[in-house]
Amino acid sequence: MYGLIGKMLAAPGKREELLAIMLEGNDAMPGCISYVIARDPASEDGIWITEVWDSKHSHGASLQLPHVQATIAKAKPIIAGFGEYYATEPLGGIGL
């Protein structure tokens, strides 16, 4: 499996709007096992995204899906940047 832990930073005052776009853009993505969108309670603009994929390839391919491209296009104007970003190798646990 292939995992990602990353922080996205919303433009000032735009976090809830960005969250809404991210949350509605969750149609099927082949190979996606888990994709959790979370508010960062320690900041005004942070959004944590934690992902588990069956492979790194599936993650890369997802970025080309039309509905993912549409979500990215809609979100981009209110994304101020990115913070922490870690790749992981998920092995197991609960809910996979």
Place this chain on the structure above:
Amino acid sequence: MYGLIGKMLAAPGKREELLAIMLEGNDAMPGCISYVIARDPASEDGIWITEVWDSKHSHGASLQLPHVQATIAKAKPIIAGFGEYYATEPLGGIGL
């Protein structure tokens, strides 16, 4: 929901042993929606744990469960420390 993203550091040379203990210790934990155990590919000793709970209370209560206490007791001697640690507010996504 209540989320955690954290890094655990294994004692030198003990990561695989620690992972095995963590992976076998995943009996039911009330309120646990997701608990992903992952190797940190950027280090020799890092383990990422990403968790989603129905509430902060459920997470706290889980630490008192006998099988969780047993896992902690078994793991403790080969845990060198902890790294990054972030609380999150999961809102939705895939696999929850």
